[in-house]
Amino acid sequence: NLQRTGAFKIRGALSRMNGLSEAEKARGVVSYSSGNHALGLARSARITGSTAVVVMPSEAPGAKIEAVRGLGAEVVLYERDSEDSAEVVAKVIAQTGRVEVPPSAHPEVLAGAGTVALELLEDTKARLDSVIAPCGGGGLTAATAALMAEDSPQTQVFAAEPALFDDTKRSLASGERVANPKGQRTICDAIMTPIPGELTFSINRRLLAGGVTASDAEVRAAMRFAFEHFRIVTEPGAVVGLAAILNGQVPMEGRSVATVITGGNIDTARFAALLEGESDA
Structure with missing residues (x-):
């Protein structure tokens, strides 16, 4: 909890970002998160010269949503009970060509x-x-x-x-x-x-x-x-x-x-x- 971005999640996000090629970083990254991976990914994208889109539940704490935006990431909100975050991420990838950096599945x-x-x-x-x-x-x-x-x-x-x-x-x-x-x-x-x-x-x-x-x-x-x-x-x-x-x-x-x-x-x-x-x- 004393890490940059206030959670351990930046460790995984930055590890994956450092493994991307320069071409992939130029395309930008996308993921889903209720907050901590979102913050870690937004900061990691900034550190590595990339950009990030994060799919977040609409009911996520407002402080986390604003903090993610404050780090330069675009936030796409979805409804937890009626939408599938993976499907929203897939739609963003289809529209933008971004690379997915999942919270854990890599x-x-x-x-x-x-x-x-x-x-x-x-x-x-x-x-x-x-x-x-x-x-x-x-x-x-x-x-x-x-x-x-x-x-x-x-x-x-x-x-x-x-x-x-x-x-x-x-x-x-x-x-x-x-x-x-x-x-x-x-x-x-x-x-x-x-x-x-x-x-x-x-x-x-x-x-x-x-x-x-x-x-x-x-x-x-x-x-x-x-x-x-x-x-x-x-x-x-x-x-x-x-x-x-x-x-x-x-x-x-x-x-x-x-x-x-x-x-x-x-x-x-x-x-x-x-x-x-x-x-x-």
Whole structure:
């Protein structure tokens, strides 16, 4: 959450942008995102001399939409319950010839996300029993699990999700991708995804130890905990792993457990309201 653009997502976006040819950068890029990948892609496009179009849900936090525009990207809004973001992206590509830089479904994006896990191992300097990673499309969990399988095979990796958007947990149990029901909402806007990604789930199905969840009330409590104990401002989806630890779903006694605080893109009014117990979901 202390990265440029306020979330880890710039790592994957910039990794993919650096892999594009000069001709591809000249065509520009496009993706879909509820905010953090959008910010990372907009900044990465600016850094690499390209341009970006981002497809965002109309209900995304206004502060994120304006921040994406402020970084020079064009924002195309869509309706989450009646439109498919992938179809909107495909339409933009057909009309403009832009190159897609997905939030997680590309090896170079996953490689960028994996640097989070690499730095976690470097900083821990001791046995790490479990990592609890917030999970939307599954990119961070997949990258973390792949890195741990190679460099720290004793470390279990768990996906942490909002209770009403536990598609990865349910998909792991069923052995196939299972979608979330339409119409549900959570305060965790950054990880409010419809279904696990094909590429990421193919990795998560093999390597994850399981899934844990947290309610919106537990997420708000985790935001408060992070602020009071660590003096950091977090957005809701960023602390769902911490919330799962605090609600007792993660064994702690005698174990070394880590979680990733993935973003802090939230405006002052919403942060204060959520700490007071209000819900905007």
